[in-house]
């Protein structure tokens with residue numbers, strides 16, 4: 001038989017990728033959501049598939065369609081995403097958290113549509129924190145659950161006067177406890193919906209950061225190669 005081509009470096013690996021933005025219901029017809037297009041996550045799923053992995057895509061709300069030929073599970077809320085991630089990534093090798101997860105949800109879910117009141121007043125929406133899917137997966141894995149040994153987070157950061165993008169990203173990596181963190185620098189008109197991107201990958205074990213830029217497709221291929229290297233330094 002022919003030697004395995006280097007493009008199949010993830011053959012035999014199970015990879016779970018989350019994509020899109022979670023939506024938190026306010027009432028039966030309204031939600032709080034975000035502008036994630038789902039492009040980065042779907043491109044990562046495609047690149048992992050291309051590298052020979054058995055891929056499951058967990059898709060929250062996306063503008064793009066789910067890739068053909070990749071098992072896709074749809075979710076809406078952060079709670080649903082958490083349940084899907086814990087279930088689908090049990091026994092998997094890699095979890096890639098590219099989804100834009102809501103940080104807050106309405107504390108009360110109205111069971112019927114909120115109506116305007118006759119006195120002209122407006123409702124106040126009280127929010128509560130959502131579950132941290134990434135941090136929960138890391139914690140449960142570290143507590144002995146059969147969850148991926150390689151968990152990859154994403155962070156869209158802006159620097160400010162008290163810290164650079166990479167300072168904030170490094171702190172986030174330590175807070176989350178994942179093995180790799182892919183950092184996108186967010187500026188005006190960058191990242192959300194755009195096709196050109198620059199990323200830096202930070203490693204929990206202190207390995208030197210790696211930078212890549214190009215289309216979301218190019219960058220996804222590179223991230224998947226780095227995942228392959230992390231799983232097995234002899235490949236790629």
Ligand code: CTP
Pocket residue numbers: 078097098099100101102103130131132133134135152153154155156172
């Ligand atoms: N994430 C998650 N669950 C949440 C929030 C974020 O799993 N409730 C994941 C995202 O999918 C991403 C990573 O955590 O992989 C970082 O997301 P980000 O929004 O940058 O981090 P937060 O911890 O929410 O911090 P911030 O206050 O900067 O938004």
Ligand code: CA
Pocket residue numbers: 101102103
């Ligand atoms: Ca957040």
